[in-house]
Amino acid sequence: MTATPLPAVDRTLGVTAPRGFRAGAATCGVKASGRPDLAVLAADADVPAAALFTTNRVVGAAVQVSREHLARRRTMRGVVATSGNANTCTGPQGLADAREILAGVARELGCPADALLLAQTGIIGRPMPMDKVRPGIRPACAALAAGPQADAAFVQAIMTTDTRPKQAGVRLDLAGHTVTVAGATKGVGMIEPNMATTLSFLTTDAAVGPDLLHAMLRAAADQTYHCLTVDGHASTSDTLALLASGAAMPGGRPVAEGSAEAAALQAALTAVCADLAYQIAADAEGGTKVIEVLVTGAATDAEARAAARAIANSPLVKCAFFGRDPNWGRIVSAAGAAGISSRPETMRLALGDVVVFEGGVPVAADAQALARVMAGHDIRAHLDLGAGPGQARYLTCDFSYDYVKINAEYTT
């Protein structure tokens, strides 16, 4: 939980809102829908970069190559993304294809290939159709521009089954400079919704060194992306990348760790990530509601997290929210099975502002008030375990017929 209150975000700000970045896209035909599927985000020069990747042991070729590049150098020229094929479980050929894509973009940008990160999302276990991707590289790079249209082109090209583009930004004053933090993300399958594959690309024109940038990205992710679940199935391609051009602070000193500027920038970054994560939950496959699971009073933050995650991932809890059923026994029992050390006698559960369980016994709740809470689109379930200072917050969605439809009826 952050101490600093988070600033409001502006969803008209996309990845090129911070100075020093351009974006472009092309349609290669990897997606069966015929929508744009190759996206390039380029900084004007090599800039400090940080990225977090999936912790899945089975990872796509893009994640392997990107990790390799980030291990070799701390500044990057840009990021390339393809959608429609995850290039995962594709062996040595998949790796070669990933490298070939980056080599092609590097030629156009005039940078070394290892100054680029790659992210890929889509079906697992199919070879990359390189005959389609190759011809798209030059047009995508030729289209590089800054501004709302470029932002829109970029975010469209990373979508799979997303029904809405997802971007957000924050402008803030940093030691007299107007700085912008912005990002674009995608989440949840396509015609091949293999998994809730999240790709997220963040930019800022603040001047930040790579170490602090990485620490800030991790802190933001821990409170946002790492507390988001649609179906508990971690993808093989998840990538969260952040580039910092410094273009809004020409001649200024980079933001220093522990400074007031660092705190303000962290809050802006966390606010952007929180809003992008919210947009993913709100567009989740088959989801009709966004559920915020807040657990407080746990013995430790880790226990709070385990309880929040168990509640957010329980199909029984998610189905109840879909059915507007205030079936709080499912919430309490999901927490109880999560390895926590609390006892029901000290627990207190509220749905919205209606307390339903306290001190080990049901509370006679106002049925009409409860029905109003359950009918809402955004619902908070707040479980206080009454055992200590630990807390955690998870964001999830409900579970509907459409989740089953989307994930059963598509056939490989």
Added chain:
Amino acid sequence: MTATPLPAVDRTLGVTAPRGFRAGAATCGVKASGRPDLAVLAADADVPAAALFTTNRVVGAAVQVSREHLARRRTMRGVVATSGNANTCTGPQGLADAREILAGVARELGCPADALLLAQTGIIGRPMPMDKVRPGIRPACAALAAGPQADAAFVQAIMTTDTRPKQAGVRLDLAGHTVTVAGATKGVGMIEPNMATTLSFLTTDAAVGPDLLHAMLRAAADQTYHCLTVDGHASTSDTLALLASGAAMPGGRPVAEGSAEAAALQAALTAVCADLAYQIAADAEGGTKVIEVLVTGAATDAEARAAARAIANSPLVKCAFFGRDPNWGRIVSAAGAAGISSRPETMRLALGDVVVFEGGVPVAADAQALARVMAGHDIRAHLDLGAGPGQARYLTCDFSYDYVKINAEYTT
């Protein structure tokens, strides 16, 4: 994994098939359906007993009382079960109600109340309707009898959303005595027995002391109930109880630990538990298929178990099976996210007898053979991680529209 091959089970054998037991049931009106909801299983005398309960921190009053009784004494006269209300999150009144039910049955049976175990299943967070339960106690005890009709009455009275009664037994020869092991179970949702809302009652007329009985029950559960998941939501009421009357071995010495008889009895007990667990998976809420997830070649058994559990609990994997979609990328990626140390390059995945992924790359599988596998009712997914001797087997079901329907509309 057991070394001894398991004997075949006979589903006509119920809880009174072993000598020395009688069962009875009554309709109290706790269940809205008007079906029987109070069940009593009584031994002719106090007999060695063992039981396993849910590991959920939030437990029903019945589990609290049963644990208390088993801590106090090692022999039991019988087991009482109610269905339709879990008597969980009901505080001190719930505990008092649980004790009152047992006191009533104890009066009828002429035994102390602490010689009885109690199991309760149903909705969480509602007071027990004692005005309905009290009048049912005498008729349930008056109905106590042995034979197929008594077995049927007992198993009907423990059902909630089950669509079919579930029982199984094995007859075996033990040192010249014909011994029977039998059991009845219920549960189709909120099932991930660590100990699930699984209630399971096992009987045998073998002579076994309480320590060995407990060890045998745990060994059987570890391979069966503890490797079963419907929705990854461990219940607050799970109870697996075993009573051994010794009535088939009059004057014989109890089965000794490490003996050939113990091994044969263990195999029979495990076979009964395995079949009951299969019957739960086959009757799972909204399930249309039984999926066996076999993981071999893991670095350790614990890693195999984590991978098998992750696959069995993935909504994406379960929806794919419902849609007959051989979407193996979901299986491999679920395992990859389970904290295993294996790499995709050493993995091999087969659906039924069709290998679909090997050595890090897809295998060109016979589409017709694969379609036949996916159309089946019982499907095995065998993932070999190629890293060591660890193995595990999980049983689960697919995930259909009806799971959502049942759990969105089952309203509190």
